[in-house]
Amino acid sequence: MAFPGETQMKSGEETVKALPGKIQMIRGDGHLFYSEAETFVEELKTYSSASDNYTVVSIIGPQGSGKSYLLNTLFSTKFDVLNAKKGRKQTTKGIWIAKCNDPCMIIMDVEGCDGRERGEDGTLFEKQSALFSLTLSDVLLVNMWYKDIDRQNGGSYGLIKIIFEQRAKIEAPKTTIIILVRDYDDETPLDITKKDLKERMNELWDQVHPASKGLKMSDYIKVKVKDFPNKSQEQEFTQKSKDLAQFLCNNAASGSSEQKHCASSFAYSSQIIWDLICKNKRLSAADHKLAMATYLCSQIKNEILESFDEDTGYRSLTSGTSMSVIKFNTELSLFLDSIFSRYEEDTSAHDRNTMEKVKLELQKETLKRLKPIFKDKIACLSTEMHSLAKREVHHKLNNLQELNDGSKSDVINAYMTKFDKKRGEVNLYFSEVLKKQRKELENDLKRIVQEEEHKIQTKRETRQSKTKLATNLLMYMGPLAIPIIKLSGMNIVGGVIKPKEEFEQEEEIEPKEEVEPEEEFEQEAEIEPKEEVEPEEEFEQEEEFEQEEEIEP
Incomplete structure (x- = not known):
């Protein structure tokens, strides 16, 4: 299955071109740069119309195993690589990200495991970063030396075991794990090597998920094996890189588009997941889904509110130009219907309860802006009725032979009917404002009638x-x-x-x-x-x- 919004590569084409720039998303001490990551990923919208359907590709593996070099070859990124002439020491610290446009990708370069710089305490960050990569990634590349395949503690098997243990707890489309066998030679046929690795993967899965639980690895993870020669074999290494890049573009499973969050929410989703991992809390898919729904619905709400100033309907309502109350109420209802319909359409894919909760916030913010304008319009009409009554009530009452409660109510009701006719149909959201204004007008009319009645009686x-x-x-x-x-x-x-x-x-x-x-x-x-x-x-x-x-x- 191809990536959403992909452009398929033809054999012999150059590798995928990364967009300029890279940033450190998570520092070596575990600090996540949220604002920087949000801005960096948000820029994808500038380059790609498919930025809502993006793919996350990350790589894990032993320190100094050529992870950054491979990513640079695959995607033309600019991650720092080991300079062997200055000694073999840690190059990548924390987690770095880069981005590609066609297809739309976020590339994660993860700090290598089993590095002497971190010492014995380094396993904690290794586990956290591996779990973070698994949770966020559509494709997880595992860098493994050919010589470590048959070793008990080598070959990143410890990290893979942690990944398998947590994967079943996450409700997400299948994760594709591609094991990259580095420095592969032709002594052992590749088919046998692939078979051995897949059997080892199944063994690791069964260790953390016994058959009694009924959890099959095939329901959660898709394992593939790719061989790479030593990078000194430059021509062959480059060709293998192109083949892998083509595979990633054409066949990697990135999950269905309706289950993917837009690129603008990548940083927020990452922050939630990283915070849970660092606090050693269970990665609840339901909780994460709810948090993301709240965030995305709130983001849509804010975008709608920010668009008001450019909306012709809103400008017409708030411009202060002379407009009859009936026309104002009609325009007001049309504007509110369009705003709330747009929100419901844009949030239809999210949790219904969350969507409704944030919709109430949108209604509250919208009405907060429009209620004063509506109130002024109704108040002006009320003042008009008040002035009219002041001029006419004395004459109307004076023509009555007898001033009783019935005759006085008839006079008041006549003005209230005229008020209702001039205001027209009022939107339900403003019914309380109208009710209050009608009550005030009615009390004003009663006071006027009472005053004029007293004058006439006297x-x-x-x-x-x-x-x-x-x-x-x-x-x-x-x-x-x-x-x-x-x-x-x-x-x-x-x-x-x-x-x-x-x-x-x-x-x-x-x-x-x-x-x-x-x-x-x-x-x-x-x-x-x-x-x-x-x-x-x-x-x-x-x-x-x-x-x-x-x-x-």
């Missing part, structure tokens, strides 16, 4: 009081009471006693002919006819009054 009571007073004055004083009545703010026209302003309002609506003062006086006199007292009778009454005064000094 005015009506004042009018009744003044009308009653004017009527009594006319009854006892006749036309002489008219000036007093006018001073109190009332007037008499056509036999009707009303406040002056009401007459003025009526005159503005339907102008009448002015009434001469004498005619007005006659009309006023006709309102309450009063018996005229004859002079003689009036005189007699005065005499009687004087007599009464004499009787009662």
